Amino acid sequence: MAMASCPSGAPRFSFTCRPKIHPRVPFISSSNARRRNILTVRAHVVTEEKSTSQDRMLVFVPPHPLIKHWVSFLRNVQTHCPVFRNAMAELGRLLLYEASRDWLPTVNGEIQSPMGVASVEFIDPREPMVVVPILRAGLALAEHASSLLPATKTYHLGLSRDEETLQPSIYLNKLPDKFPEGSRVFLVDPMLATGGTIVAALNLLKERGVDNNQIKVHTTKGTDTMQISAVAAPPALQKLSENFPGLHVYTGIIDPTVDDKGFIIPGLGDVGDRCFGT
Secondary structure (H helix, E strand, O other), X not given: OOEEXXXXXXXXXXXXXXXXXXXXXXXXXXXXXXXXXXXXOOOOXXXXXXXXXXXXXXXXXXOOHHHHHHHHHHHOOOOOHHHHHHHHHHHHHHHHHHHHOOOOOEEEEEEEEOOEEEEEEEEOOOOOEEEEEEEOOHHHHOOOHHXXXXXXXXXXXXXXXXXXOOOEEEEEEOOOOOOOOOOEEEEEOOEEOOOHHHXXXXXXXXXXXXXXXXXXXOXXXXXXXXXXXXXXXXXXXXXXXXXXXXXXXXXXXXXXXXXXXXXXXXXXXXXXXXXXXX
Protein backbone atom coordinates (compact mmCIF):
# COMPACT_ATOMS: atom_id res chain seq x y z
CA MET A 1 0.00 0.00 0.00
CA ALA A 2 1.43 3.41 -0.89
CA MET A 3 1.47 4.90 2.58
CA ALA A 4 3.34 8.20 2.83
CA SER A 5 5.84 8.97 5.59
CA CYS A 6 4.95 12.59 6.20
CA PRO A 7 5.82 15.16 8.84
CA SER A 8 3.09 16.07 11.29
CA GLY A 9 0.33 18.02 9.58
CA ALA A 10 1.42 17.18 6.04
CA PRO A 11 -1.40 15.90 3.82
CA ARG A 12 -1.48 12.19 3.14
CA PHE A 13 -0.42 11.27 -0.42
CA SER A 14 1.08 14.73 -0.89
CA PHE A 15 3.85 15.24 -3.40
CA THR A 16 6.03 16.49 -0.57
CA CYS A 17 5.93 13.14 1.23
CA ARG A 18 8.21 10.20 0.55
CA PRO A 19 5.99 7.26 -0.53
CA LYS A 20 6.60 3.73 0.63
CA ILE A 21 5.39 1.72 -2.35
CA HIS A 22 3.39 -1.44 -1.76
CA PRO A 23 4.57 -4.09 -4.22
CA ARG A 24 1.14 -4.56 -5.77
CA VAL A 25 -1.15 -1.50 -5.50
CA PRO A 26 -0.40 1.88 -7.15
CA PHE A 27 -1.89 5.19 -6.04
CA ILE A 28 -2.37 8.67 -7.43
CA SER A 29 -2.65 11.88 -5.47
CA SER A 30 -4.19 14.51 -7.70
CA SER A 31 -3.41 18.20 -7.23
CA ASN A 32 -4.52 21.62 -8.40
CA ALA A 33 -1.70 21.60 -10.93
CA ARG A 34 -2.38 20.24 -14.40
CA ARG A 35 0.32 17.62 -14.04
CA ARG A 36 -0.15 14.68 -11.66
CA ASN A 37 2.41 12.39 -10.12
CA ILE A 38 1.49 8.74 -10.53
CA LEU A 39 3.03 6.19 -8.19
CA THR A 40 3.10 2.74 -9.74
CA VAL A 41 3.92 -0.66 -8.37
CA ARG A 42 7.57 -0.18 -9.34
CA ALA A 43 7.72 3.33 -7.87
CA HIS A 44 8.02 4.68 -11.39
CA VAL A 45 6.87 8.29 -11.59
CA VAL A 46 4.84 9.37 -14.61
CA THR A 47 3.75 12.98 -15.01
CA GLU A 48 0.81 12.56 -17.38
CA GLU A 49 -2.24 10.34 -16.97
CA LYS A 50 -2.21 9.33 -20.62
CA SER A 51 1.25 7.79 -20.17
CA THR A 52 0.04 5.38 -17.51
CA SER A 53 0.08 1.68 -18.29
CA GLN A 54 -3.46 0.46 -18.82
CA ASP A 55 -2.85 -2.85 -17.04
CA ARG A 56 -2.51 -1.34 -13.57
CA MET A 57 -5.21 -0.32 -11.16
CA LEU A 58 -4.94 3.30 -10.01
CA VAL A 59 -6.38 4.86 -6.87
CA PHE A 60 -7.06 8.60 -6.82
CA VAL A 61 -7.44 10.51 -3.53
CA PRO A 62 -8.30 14.08 -4.58
CA PRO A 63 -6.94 16.56 -2.00
CA HIS A 64 -9.78 19.07 -2.43
CA PRO A 65 -10.58 20.83 0.91
CA LEU A 66 -14.31 20.27 0.44
CA ILE A 67 -13.75 16.52 0.14
CA LYS A 68 -11.87 16.56 3.44
CA HIS A 69 -14.62 18.71 4.95
CA TRP A 70 -17.44 16.30 4.08
CA VAL A 71 -15.41 13.24 5.08
CA SER A 72 -14.93 14.90 8.49
CA PHE A 73 -18.71 15.34 8.86
CA LEU A 74 -19.21 11.69 7.95
CA ARG A 75 -16.61 10.59 10.51
CA ASN A 76 -18.35 12.31 13.41
CA VAL A 77 -20.48 9.93 15.49
CA GLN A 78 -22.65 12.92 16.48
CA THR A 79 -23.66 13.69 12.88
CA HIS A 80 -27.40 12.95 12.69
CA CYS A 81 -29.06 11.07 9.86
CA PRO A 82 -30.26 13.98 7.62
CA VAL A 83 -26.91 15.77 7.88
CA PHE A 84 -25.01 12.52 7.32
CA ARG A 85 -26.94 11.73 4.16
CA ASN A 86 -26.48 15.26 2.84
CA ALA A 87 -22.74 15.07 3.54
CA MET A 88 -22.56 11.74 1.68
CA ALA A 89 -24.40 13.27 -1.30
CA GLU A 90 -22.09 16.30 -1.39
CA LEU A 91 -19.01 14.06 -1.18
CA GLY A 92 -20.40 11.99 -4.04
CA ARG A 93 -20.91 15.10 -6.16
CA LEU A 94 -17.27 16.12 -5.69
CA LEU A 95 -15.87 12.63 -6.32
CA LEU A 96 -17.97 12.22 -9.48
CA TYR A 97 -16.75 15.60 -10.68
CA GLU A 98 -13.13 14.56 -10.14
CA ALA A 99 -13.64 11.11 -11.65
CA SER A 100 -15.28 12.48 -14.81
CA ARG A 101 -12.45 14.92 -15.50
CA ASP A 102 -10.84 14.12 -18.90
CA TRP A 103 -13.16 11.09 -19.25
CA LEU A 104 -16.38 12.45 -20.71
CA PRO A 105 -16.91 12.45 -24.49
CA THR A 106 -17.43 15.89 -26.01
CA VAL A 107 -18.64 17.35 -29.31
CA ASN A 108 -17.66 20.75 -30.74
CA GLY A 109 -19.81 23.24 -32.60
CA GLU A 110 -20.95 26.83 -32.92
CA ILE A 111 -23.89 28.63 -31.38
CA GLN A 112 -25.30 32.12 -31.60
CA SER A 113 -24.79 34.07 -28.37
CA PRO A 114 -26.52 37.42 -27.73
CA MET A 115 -23.33 39.14 -28.93
CA GLY A 116 -22.17 36.90 -31.77
CA VAL A 117 -21.16 33.43 -32.88
CA ALA A 118 -19.25 31.37 -30.29
CA SER A 119 -17.35 28.11 -30.55
CA VAL A 120 -18.69 25.69 -27.94
CA GLU A 121 -18.08 22.24 -26.53
CA PHE A 122 -20.83 20.02 -25.11
CA ILE A 123 -20.91 16.58 -23.53
CA ASP A 124 -21.77 14.19 -26.37
CA PRO A 125 -25.25 12.75 -25.59
CA ARG A 126 -24.73 9.93 -28.12
CA GLU A 127 -22.13 8.30 -25.86
CA PRO A 128 -23.93 6.40 -23.06
CA MET A 129 -23.02 7.23 -19.46
CA VAL A 130 -24.19 4.90 -16.71
CA VAL A 131 -24.26 5.19 -12.93
CA VAL A 132 -24.60 1.98 -10.90
CA PRO A 133 -25.12 2.62 -7.17
CA ILE A 134 -24.79 -0.39 -4.87
CA LEU A 135 -27.73 -0.32 -2.46
CA ARG A 136 -28.45 0.92 0.10
CA ALA A 137 -25.74 3.42 0.87
CA GLY A 138 -24.72 3.90 -2.75
CA LEU A 139 -28.00 5.77 -3.31
CA ALA A 140 -26.80 8.64 -1.12
CA LEU A 141 -23.32 8.82 -2.66
CA ALA A 142 -24.83 8.88 -6.18
CA GLU A 143 -27.69 11.25 -5.33
CA HIS A 144 -26.43 14.15 -7.48
CA ALA A 145 -25.20 12.07 -10.40
CA SER A 146 -28.18 12.76 -12.65
CA SER A 147 -27.85 16.54 -12.24
CA LEU A 148 -24.06 16.51 -12.59
CA LEU A 149 -23.68 14.15 -15.56
CA PRO A 150 -25.80 14.87 -18.67
CA ALA A 151 -27.83 12.06 -20.27
CA THR A 152 -27.04 9.59 -17.48
CA LYS A 153 -28.85 6.29 -16.99
CA THR A 154 -29.00 4.77 -13.50
CA TYR A 155 -29.13 1.02 -12.90
CA HIS A 156 -29.60 -0.22 -9.34
CA LEU A 157 -27.73 -3.14 -7.84
CA GLY A 158 -28.56 -4.52 -4.39
CA LEU A 159 -25.94 -6.56 -2.53
CA SER A 160 -25.99 -7.57 1.13
CA ARG A 161 -23.11 -8.99 3.16
CA ASP A 162 -23.44 -11.97 5.49
CA GLU A 163 -22.37 -10.82 8.96
CA GLU A 164 -20.66 -14.14 9.71
CA THR A 165 -18.94 -15.09 6.45
CA LEU A 166 -18.67 -11.51 5.06
CA GLN A 167 -19.66 -12.93 1.66
CA PRO A 168 -22.01 -10.88 -0.57
CA SER A 169 -25.36 -12.01 -1.94
CA ILE A 170 -27.51 -10.34 -4.60
CA TYR A 171 -31.04 -9.29 -3.67
CA LEU A 172 -31.70 -6.83 -6.54
CA ASN A 173 -30.24 -6.71 -10.03
CA LYS A 174 -31.53 -4.09 -12.46
CA LEU A 175 -28.49 -4.18 -14.76
CA PRO A 176 -29.15 -4.54 -18.50
CA ASP A 177 -28.37 -7.85 -20.19
CA LYS A 178 -25.55 -6.07 -22.00
CA PHE A 179 -24.20 -2.54 -21.79
CA PRO A 180 -24.05 -0.63 -25.09
CA GLU A 181 -20.63 -0.39 -26.69
CA GLY A 182 -18.82 2.73 -25.56
CA SER A 183 -20.65 2.98 -22.23
CA ARG A 184 -18.88 4.77 -19.42
CA VAL A 185 -19.89 3.19 -16.13
CA PHE A 186 -19.56 4.84 -12.71
CA LEU A 187 -19.85 2.12 -10.07
CA VAL A 188 -20.71 3.72 -6.72
CA ASP A 189 -20.09 1.97 -3.39
CA PRO A 190 -19.35 4.15 -0.33
CA MET A 191 -17.22 1.65 1.60
CA LEU A 192 -14.48 -0.57 0.16
CA ALA A 193 -13.63 -2.78 3.13
CA THR A 194 -12.97 -6.47 2.47
CA GLY A 195 -13.65 -6.12 -1.25
CA GLY A 196 -16.24 -8.89 -1.51
CA THR A 197 -19.15 -6.68 -2.53
CA ILE A 198 -17.29 -4.56 -5.05
CA VAL A 199 -15.67 -7.61 -6.69
CA ALA A 200 -19.09 -9.26 -7.01
CA ALA A 201 -20.49 -6.10 -8.60
CA LEU A 202 -17.62 -5.82 -11.06
CA ASN A 203 -18.03 -9.48 -12.01
CA LEU A 204 -21.67 -8.76 -12.86
CA LEU A 205 -20.52 -5.93 -15.11
CA LYS A 206 -18.02 -8.25 -16.79
CA GLU A 207 -20.82 -10.70 -17.53
CA ARG A 208 -22.56 -7.86 -19.37
CA GLY A 209 -19.76 -6.89 -21.73
CA VAL A 210 -16.78 -5.88 -19.59
CA ASP A 211 -13.55 -7.82 -19.33
CA ASN A 212 -10.29 -6.93 -17.58
CA ASN A 213 -8.68 -5.15 -20.51
CA GLN A 214 -11.81 -3.02 -20.99
CA ILE A 215 -12.01 -1.74 -17.40
CA LYS A 216 -10.00 1.37 -18.10
CA VAL A 217 -10.31 5.03 -18.93
CA HIS A 218 -10.04 6.82 -22.28
CA THR A 219 -11.05 3.99 -24.64
CA THR A 220 -13.53 4.36 -27.47
CA LYS A 221 -14.49 0.70 -27.67
CA GLY A 222 -15.93 -1.69 -25.14
CA THR A 223 -17.25 -0.54 -21.77
CA ASP A 224 -15.25 1.63 -19.36
CA THR A 225 -15.72 1.44 -15.60
CA MET A 226 -14.83 4.01 -12.93
CA GLN A 227 -15.31 3.18 -9.24
CA ILE A 228 -16.39 5.82 -6.68
CA SER A 229 -16.17 5.34 -2.89
CA ALA A 230 -16.19 7.49 0.23
CA VAL A 231 -13.67 5.40 2.20
CA ALA A 232 -11.37 2.58 1.07
CA ALA A 233 -9.19 0.11 2.98
CA PRO A 234 -6.16 -2.00 1.94
CA PRO A 235 -7.90 -5.44 1.74
CA ALA A 236 -10.43 -4.22 -0.85
CA LEU A 237 -7.83 -2.30 -2.84
CA GLN A 238 -5.52 -5.31 -2.91
CA LYS A 239 -8.32 -7.57 -4.14
CA LEU A 240 -9.33 -5.08 -6.83
CA SER A 241 -5.74 -4.68 -7.98
CA GLU A 242 -5.33 -8.44 -8.36
CA ASN A 243 -8.61 -9.01 -10.19
CA PHE A 244 -9.25 -5.83 -12.20
CA PRO A 245 -6.08 -4.30 -13.65
CA GLY A 246 -6.81 -1.01 -15.40
CA LEU A 247 -9.61 -0.02 -13.01
CA HIS A 248 -9.60 3.55 -11.69
CA VAL A 249 -10.82 4.06 -8.10
CA TYR A 250 -11.74 7.49 -6.73
CA THR A 251 -12.10 7.68 -2.94
CA GLY A 252 -12.39 10.39 -0.33
CA ILE A 253 -9.84 8.81 1.99
CA ILE A 254 -7.95 5.57 2.61
CA ASP A 255 -8.14 4.12 6.11
CA PRO A 256 -5.51 1.75 7.48
CA THR A 257 -7.38 -1.40 8.45
CA VAL A 258 -10.53 -3.54 8.65
CA ASP A 259 -11.71 -5.30 11.83
CA ASP A 260 -12.82 -8.94 12.16
CA LYS A 261 -16.44 -7.92 11.47
CA GLY A 262 -15.52 -6.36 8.15
CA PHE A 263 -15.81 -2.72 9.25
CA ILE A 264 -13.24 -0.13 8.18
CA ILE A 265 -11.31 1.43 11.09
CA PRO A 266 -11.78 4.32 11.88
CA GLY A 267 -14.24 4.38 8.98
CA LEU A 268 -17.76 5.77 9.13
CA GLY A 269 -19.68 2.96 10.85
CA ASP A 270 -22.67 1.34 9.14
CA VAL A 271 -23.24 3.82 6.31
CA GLY A 272 -26.62 2.39 5.25
CA ASP A 273 -28.01 2.67 8.77
CA ARG A 274 -26.60 6.16 9.24
CA CYS A 275 -27.99 7.35 5.89
CA PHE A 276 -31.51 6.03 6.44
CA GLY A 277 -31.83 6.12 10.23
CA THR A 278 -32.35 2.37 10.69
